[in-house]
Amino acid sequence: MSAPRPEGGRRWPGLVSRVVAAVAGGYALGALVSIACAVLLPLARSEAVIIGMMLSFFAYAGVVLWVFAARDAWRAWAGVLLPGLLLMLVSWAGRPS
Amino acid sequence: MKEGFRQCMAWLHTWAGLIPGWILFAVFLTGTAAYYRGEISAWMRPDLRMEDRGPEAAMLGVRELQRIAPDATGWIIGLPTESDPLLRLYWRPPGERRFRDGILDPATGRVAEGGETRGGEFFYRFHFELHMPPIWGRWLVGFCAMAMLVAIISGIITHRRIFADFFTFRPGKAGSRSWLDAHNLLAVLALPYHLMITYTGLLTLMTMYMPWGMQLAYKGDQQAFIAEALSIAPQPRPARETAPMTDIAPLVAEALRRWPEAGVRRIGVSFPGDANTTIVLGKGDRHELAIRRRELVFAGTTGELRLATGNDAPAAQTVGVALGLHFARFEWPFLHGLFFLSGLAGTAMVGTGLVMWVAKRAPKRGERRSFGLRLVEALNMGTIFGLPIAMFGFFWANRLLPGVLDQRPAWEIRIFFALWLAAYFHASLRPGRRGWAEQAGLAAALAMLLPVLNMLTTRHHLGVALPAGDWLMAGMDLGFLGFGLAFALAARKLWPRPGLAVAAARNRQLREEGA
Amino acid sequence: MMAVLALGLAYPGFLLLSLAMDRHHRDLLGGSPGRVRRQLCRIGGWALLGLSILPCFALWGWSFGAVAWCGVLTLAAFALVALTTYAPRAALLVAPLLPALGGAAWLGLP
Structure with missing residues (x-):
């Protein structure tokens, strides 16, 4: 089985880093999505929380797919961290006072 | 780049499927059995029906x-x-x-x-707690379910001929080809079910897996959320x-x-x-x-x-529908049966995927099988046939253990796990077709003799249940017979017969030459 | 029993769709389908699959009907693959039998 690197060659550090990005980064991004929805959606509190929870799993799955499809580990991480940062900023800005 | 992308997804599909594969198989199979958990419980306490x-x-x-x-x-x-x-x-x-x-x-x-007895509740709880402390079991199953979601999506991307191969099944083809056909069919034809059951499974425990939005909005007061949402x-x-x-x-x-x-x-x-x-x-x-x-x-x-x-708010309603689809508690026999069959298809999809991993790496003549390959094969055999053996054994234990026994429910469960463990031992000692055939044979015997055992130990056997129109008891017994028959067919097909294998290969060759 | 009608529409629907494909046409009828026949098979197949949702709605209502339809399609497709592989002649024979049986059940004939 080829590791997810078109140029071939087994590179354990890159693989481990991707697995971490997928498992931990994916969970973190899912959590941030659930928080952003809970904070930002202009709905009843319970509704916004439920929608956030339901979407978070798609975000998690999306991150995993992205991480293993990205051309190199750097891009993989960037694709997790940038949206994560963005979500954090937006949630922070829209936090209930 | 496009091919590279597909290769990446194939790689992801392989490993996101294999690593949690054995747990997923067990979750799928016991969860499928749990569609009939009320019936199972009633079969195990037939005199207490009301x-x-x-x-x-x-x-x-x-x-x-x-x-x-x-x-x-x-x-x-x-x-x-x-x-x-x-x-x-x-x-x-x-x-x-x-x-x-x-x-x-x-x-x-x-x-x-x-x-x-724990009855059907045992299978039901096992399918999301694995008989571990609930916290551990639920997180582990949640992790595997997430991997399953990833495996399904990456599998769809990998499978480039979904429509062209929609009806294709070529049994008897060499190597892993027919396993691939079976895996594709089981996955594609019941795809809506697989996606639904995996995602809604995650939703059943979402307040545990993803509590962060709730924590923030309710300042850590989970009870308040539950009171409002439910x-x-x-x-x-x-x-x-x-x-x-x-x-x-x-x-x-x-x-x-x-x-x-x-x-x-x-x-x-x-x-x-x-x-x-x-x-x-x-x-x-x-x-x-x-x-x-x-x-x-x-x-x-x-x-x-x-x-x-x-609570009739839209999001709460949506979760309600999702949970309703997952639990399938509605009492429409035909629809319920469709869910059960789809669950079996999901189980078989995971099983064929696991087997395919081995079949693709089958060593050439004279090569030694690597440790990893032997390990995966033993785990496959002990899970795919060993778990059904253990489940049938659970029913046997229910009928054979003395009625009054200290910790009786625990003994039934111990027997379940002892049988399962024995299946893994057997699988590691007897790799190859022979081992598979023996386990299938044992599963067949256990399943087909269950109605007989029921006849010897209760007054609710087929001879009584069928004339009385007692479809619950009769259905369970007939179900056992059906599964037993399926395992018997598998055992017959797997039983190594050297002369026959040669003849079959020869026949195939002739047929291909003729075509 | 009335659920048979839904199956009886979905099964021939899938059969027609499969007959529009070279491999399955060759296995079941021999030769490859002409252009007209291929188009007819396709249109007929999709039409039957679409029609098969109606008995589902009628039997189980809107929400359950949609769920049941997915299940019926899955079951019909599995049945078709199993029959074409192991009993190709029966695969063709079942196609008119199932809807007839389902129609009879629907109309309440014995």
């Missing part, structure tokens, strides 16, 4: 709880339904956190003694004064008047015997897709209706 489902049954339950647990801090009565015809009693003794439980014997009106009435505080409880029957009759179709499934009494006791009647979900908590809350001493709960 015809009455209304006020009378509720009264019997209350009377018995008043006798055995008058000082409990809470009671719950699970009323019987058509598919789950046992009357269950739960009570929490003072100073304890967990409920104890029993089943009411309709013949005596008392909690049945002897023959205790609209559950707040728990009363005990007045610490005794007062007699009102008669339950009129309350149930009132609920049945409001819910003529769905009926009452559950009766909760908090602080029975206290002046502040409340009685909560929960609606059944016979013919409703969405699981929505609908409750009637009565004052326990006067029987006055205080509150009718239920």
Whole structure:
């Protein structure tokens, strides 16, 4: 089985880093999505929380797919961290006072 | 780049499928069995089935709880339904956190003694807790479910000929080709089910897996969220004064008047015997897709209706539909059967995927099999055939263990795990077709003899159940026969017969030359 | 029993769709389908699959009907693959039998 690197060659550090990005980064991004929805959606509190929870799993799955499809580990991480940062900023800005 | 992308997804599909694969197989199979958990429980306690489902049954339950647990801090009565015809009693003794439980014997009106079993509940709980401490089991299953979601999506991307191969199955093709066909068919033809069951499975425990939005919005008060989202009435505080409880029957009759179709499934009494006791009647979900908590809350001493709960907001409704699809508690036999078959297809999809991993790496003649390959093959055999053996063994244990036995339910479960472990040992000692054939043969024998065992040990065997039109008992026995037959066919096909293999290869060659 | 009608529409629907493909046409009828026949098979197949949702709605209502339809399609497709592989002649024979049986059940004939 080829590791997810078109140029071939087994590179354990890159693989481990991707697995971490997928498992931990994916969970973190899912959590941030659930928080952003809970904070930002202009709905009843319970509704916004439920929608956030339901979407978070798609975000998690999306991150995993992205991480293993990205051309190199750097891009993989960037694709997790940038949206994560963005979500954090937006949630922070829209936090209930 | 496009091919590179597909390769990446194929790689991801392989490993996201293999690593949690054995757990996923077990979750799928026991979860599929749990579609009939009421029927399984009833098969395991056939003498305790109850015809009455209304006020009378509720009264019997209350009377018995008043006798055995008058000082409990809470009671719950699970009323019987058509598919789950046992009357269950739960009570929490003072100073304890967990409920104890029993089943009411309709013949005596008392909690049945002897023959205790976890019944179908064992498979149900196993499929999301793996018989581990709940926290660990649930997180582990959640992790595997997430991997499954990833495997499904990456699998769709990898499979480039979904429509061209939609009906393609070529058994008897060399190597892993026919396994790939089977895997693709099982995945593609039941794809809506696989996506649905995996995602809704995650949703069933979402407040545990993804609590962060809730934590923030409710400042860590999970109870407040649950009260709002599920609209559950707040728990009363005990007045610490005794007062007699009102008669339950009129309350149930009132609920049945409001819910003529769905009926009452559950009766909760908090602080029975206290002046502040409340009685909560929960609606059944016979013919409703969405699981929505609908409750009637009565004052326990006067029987006055205080509150009718239920949350119809769109997101809460959506979750209700998702949970309804996952639990499939509706009582439409045909639809229920379709879910069961789809669950079996999912189980087989995971199983064929696991087998394919080995088949693709089969060593050439004379090569040694690597340790990893042998390990995966043994795990495959011990899971794919070993788990059914253990499940059938669980039913055997139910019929063969003495009725009165200390920790009887635990013994049934020990036998289940002992058989499963033995299957792994056998698989590691007997790699290859021979081992597979032997385990299939054992599973077939265990399954096909279950109706016979039932005949020897109970008065509810096929000879009685069929003429009486008792489709619950007859259905279980016929189901065992069906599974036994399937395993017997598998065993026959797998049994190594050197002469035959040569002849088959020759035939195939001739056919291909002729074509 | 009335659920058979839904199956009886979905099964021939899938059969027609498969006959529009070279491999399955060759296995079941021999030769490859002409352009007209291929188009007819396709249109007929999709039409039957679409029609098969109606008995589902009628039997189980809107929400359950949609769920049941997915299940019926899955079952019909599995049945078709199993029959074409192991009993190709029966695969063709079942196609008119199932809807006839389902129609009879629907109309309440014995």
